[in-house]
């Protein structure tokens with residue numbers, strides 16, 4: 001994966017700029033929560049974390065008593081639209097992986113975020129996805145590919161334009177898929193996406209697809225779930241570091257147009273597969289397909305965390321799928337993923353304990369992005385700006401999500 005730009009460093013002055021005092025830190029490493037901690041931020045980095053860390057003078061101090069600090073969250077499967085950008089940040093999402101959108105507009109959004117003109121998260125983007133003749137492009141442009149030669153050229157062209165990684169769609173013909181994968185390897189760039197209908201999951205692992213979306217190919221709609229067979233496959237995924245972005249919240253919605261019927265495993269089986277993957281050591285990542293009609297940007301990620309817990313992950317494991325795991329996926333653990341000294345100050349301050357109840361991940365008191373403190377009032381203004389007030393109210397919470405009893409006819 002190519003290194004994507006992070007926000008400009010401003011460690012020019014050594015003076016601390018912000019301290020969160022007496023907070024309970026859930027650092028994302030897997031360590032138990034630790035209370036009474038002071039977190040010092042200098043510029044856009046965390047410069048000290050600990051109980052004995054003294055609070056410098058003339059610095060903004062935020063009282064964290066009774067509150068919980070977690071690393072900033074990532075939504076690893078979105079289709080970025082400009083109007084949604086503030087909604088991510090307002091919901092504690094400090095990074096998104098864009099899986100296909102209007103490339104020029106997305107790059108412009110990223111620049112606007114970097115310059116501080118647009119409040120929004122870190123943005124990693126594939127540019128348009130490469131699809132076969134049968135893929136529908138919907139709202140977002142795609143690159144249409146039918147032959148290996150076209151696939152090769154498409155990979156080159158996308159890479160030259162500055163895609164952070166490459167992205168495939170379900171309708172890619174078999175030969176074109178393998179040519180695309182080979183060119184991605186030659187260009188030393190990652191490729192991700194659903195496993196095309198023409199390819200098996202084993203083959204996509206061999207082709208070193210970096211992440212698989214929507215549990216695609218794991219189980220076709222007409223097959224039954226064979227635990228032993230699935231276990232072999234998951235161990236293979238884990239061994240070759242192929243990540244899975246199950247997008248359970250999207251799979252729970254049979255009405256979603258952006259997810260082709262053919263690619264969807266039955267919902268109950270999806271939940272089981274996710275649990276078994278976590279057990280087998282497959283790297284899971286939170287993703288929502290936000291940007292698709294019907295999925296509320298930002299807020300949907302909290303619904304995804306709840307579904308992961310319903311599937312069998314602990315709240316901490318669920319939080320890691322949105323924090324530490326994305327950092328690992330990108331090979332950027334030095335910059336984010338945990339609350340630790342030296343990391344970018346991208347953090348979420350919660351009013352209640354998400355380990356006790358994952359639904360508390362929604363109870364955002366403040367977001368710290370690039371060292372900047374955004375209090376509840378500022379976040380509310382971002383929600384209004386993105387038109388997300390109503391949208392967030394419609395997110396299903398795990399307790400209420402029903403598995404679709406019947407598939408859409």
Ligand SMILES: [Zn+2]
Nearest residue numbers: 077079099289
């Ligand atoms: Zn998608």
